[in-house]
Amino acid sequence: MKMTDGYVDKQVVPKKKSQLLKDIKKGWQLYVIFSLPLLYILVFKYFPMYGAIIAFKDFNPSLGIWGSPWAGLEHITTFMQSFEFWRVMKNTILLGIYQVLATFPLPIVLALSLTYIYNKRFKRAAQMITYAPHFISVVVMVGIIFIILDPRGPANSLLNALGFDSINFMGEASLFKSIFVWTDVWQNVGFGCIIYLAALAGISPELHEAAIIDGASKLKRIWHIDIPGILPTAIIILILNMGGFLDTGFEKVLLMQNPLNLKASEVIDTYVYKVGLTGMVPQYSYSAAIGLFKAVVGLILIVGSNQLAKKVTKQGLW
Amino acid sequence: MHSHIKETRSDRIFTICNYFLLSLFVLSVLYPLIFVVSSSFSSVQAVSTGQVWLLPVDFSLTSYKEVFKHEAIWTGYGNSLFYMVVGTIINVAFTILAAYPLTRKDFRGRNIFMFLFVFTMMFNGGLIPMYLLVRDLGLLNTRWALILPNALAVFNVIVTMSFFKSTIPDELLESAQIDGCDDFKFLFKIVIPLSAPIMAVMTLFYAVGHWNQYFNALIFLRDTNLFPLQLVLRDILIQNEVDPSMMGDVSRMEDRIGLQQLLKYSTIVVASLPVLIIYPFVQKHFVKGVMIGSLKG
Known part of the structure; x- marks a missing residue:
């Protein structure tokens, strides 16, 4: 996906221009084919970007987006100086980093473990079972979490049987992030290992044969052949996850929230939702300003991590 | 990759550990699912007193009957x-x-x-x-x-x-x-x-x-x-809001709470059934999708 072709056109304008018209005329059907998706993108993706300027206005529905009076940076500075700002930022960042760090290495471990299973039926069963939770909806997933971690649920029965006191898991703010992250690992580690299985399958078997003849143990082969073989894939995935870490499972956070854990569970997205859509008086502009703040930080992170990916592995997402 | 040379002792230990740990992990993925399904087929008393841990206790379809009424x-x-x-x-x-x-x-x-x-x-x-x-x-x-x-x-x-x-x-x-x-x-x-x-x-x-x-x-x-199933599930599973009609003629507070809890299990099963039935047949397509996605355009 090269984006640089455009500026070549400028140098030979007249000839190119008629060529351009000719090309468009010749390929008009392609534009017809493309028109619906393009219309969708413009209406449902770019119009909201325009609508985001209400972050710099005092939005009044009767005056419309453009007609509402300007407010400048007032909303963003109000947010940054508010009591909520640090709490919400801290939760968003900590949850995101915790999530990325915990969900990164385990799919690799699972993929390595699966490739050294030679019993085909066991391997297939293990794959099928570990991929399955990925397809559980987030509502059902949180429902299962509540059931398992219920004060009288199986997790506490186990604790009691081992001689520990019961824990009110969902009521402990300090446990929120761990519960969030490790249940996510439970749900997605299997599906996440698929890409590494593919990378491992791409490693030349001759390397392994040569290593076996030289008497390398399996652990040695993992360390010297498999890990270097999947390293480029792993680095790309890690960096891209870092780039998107502000978006960490907001729908799940919202479902898992309760008044007792709010201190640890309020993230930017849930805050935007509450301020903007659930209050008695919807604060559209203020909420949009917080959302825009997050979108800009997110964009910087993604572009930055892509640059990093390019530097480290000579290939980025674009 | 499978070697025909006799495995060394350290490799054998590795293989045993690998099978053991992977089995443990597979079981830990499976257990919560089994627990939910087994509980949904147990009686209110068995679930609320915590007797269910692996297989259904006191087999009963009460909660399914209530779900079907909802x-x-x-x-x-x-x-x-x-x-x-x-x-x-x-x-x-x-x-x-x-x-x-x-x-x-x-x-x-x-x-x-x-x-x-x-x-x-x-x-x-x-x-x-x-x-x-x-x-x-x-x-x-x-x-x-x-x-x-x-x-x-x-x-x-x-x-x-x-x-x-x-x-x-x-x-x-x-x-x-x-x-x-x-x-x-x-x-x-x-x-x-x-x-x-x-x-x-x-x-x-x-x-x-x-x-x-x-x-x-x-x-x-x-x-x-107009609500999709997931929003209905949210009310039942997360918000604990249950339609009184689902409770039928259960009047004792304790039984109501027990039944309400039990309903969650059967609701989860009923809601996930279509995906669970289709999943084994289409699993390989999902894997294929991930593979195509990982090739860069």
Whole structure:
């Protein structure tokens, strides 16, 4: 996906221009084919970007987006100086980093473990079972979490049987992030290992044969052949996850929230939702300003991590 | 990779540990699911006194009987099916209509269009402007609010593009053009018939997405008759709101609480059943989808 072709056109304008018209005329059907998706993108993706300027206005529905009076940076500075700002930022960042760090290495471990299973039926069963939770909806997933971690649920029965006191898991703010992250690992580690299985399958078997003849143990082969073989894939995935870490499972956070854990569970997205859509008086502009703040930080992170990916592995997402 | 040379002792230990740890992990993935299913088939007393830990205790279908009486679940089921079927058809159609022109080298402006599409993956206007747009379009509290705003996922367009690039060679287009085939005909008579594998993968990805979606319904819908299943589940599983009619003639407080808890188990099973039944048959398509997606366009 090269984006640089455009500026070549400028140098030979007249000839190119008629060529351009000719090309468009010749390929008009392609534009017809493309028109619906393009219309969708413009209406449902770019119009909201325009609508985001209400972050710099005092939005009044009767005056419309453009007609509402300007407010400048007032909303963003109000947010940054508010009591909520640090709490919400801290939760968003900590949850995101915790999530990325915990969900990164385990799919690799699972993929390595699966490739050294030679019993085909066991391997297939293990794959099928570990991929399955990925397809559980987030509502059902949180429902299962509540059931398992219920004060009288199986997790506490186990604790009691081992001689520990019961824990009110969902009521402990300090446990929120761990519960969030490790249940996510439970749900997605299997599906996440698929890409590494593919990378491992791409490693030349001759390397392994040569290593076996030289008497390398399996652990040695993992360390010297498999890990270097999947390293480029792993680095790309890690960096891209870092780039998107502000978006960490907001729908799940919202479902898992309760008044007792709010201190640890309020993230930017849930805050935007509450301020903007659930209050008695919807604060559209203020909420949009917080959302825009997050979108800009997110964009910087993604572009930055892509640059990093390019530097480290000579290939980025674009 | 399987060696015919006799395994050394350290390798044998590795293999044993590997089988052991993987089995342990598989069991830990499986256990919560078994626990939910077993509990749903047990009696209220057995569940509320914590007797169930692996297999159903005191086998009973009480909670299923109550679930089947709950109308909201069935309305939700119907609505979710509608959103899934209509939404997925639109998704797959739009994805192909977007992906095909973008793979054509003679499609003038494709770099600009590509940038327009990819940029939306990195930046968006946010929740509030989206809500205002849906409201101003008059879609609020209509079925279209769950379908139109998600008519296309750019990531899937990219996956589909890499499929087209690898399966439809330029020569095919050239020879079709020599035979007088125009772009419409080429897309509908040649590209689409060749795209069955990618359409299957896309259908699955989009369909699961629609089936599992709840947040858009939460913000865009008020009318409970339009609620998808996931929103109904949210009331039962997360908010603990149960329709009194589900409780039948149970009057003792303790029994009510017990039954309410038990209903959660059977609701989870009933709601996840379609996915669980279809899953083993389509698993390999999902894997294929991930593979195609990992090849870069």
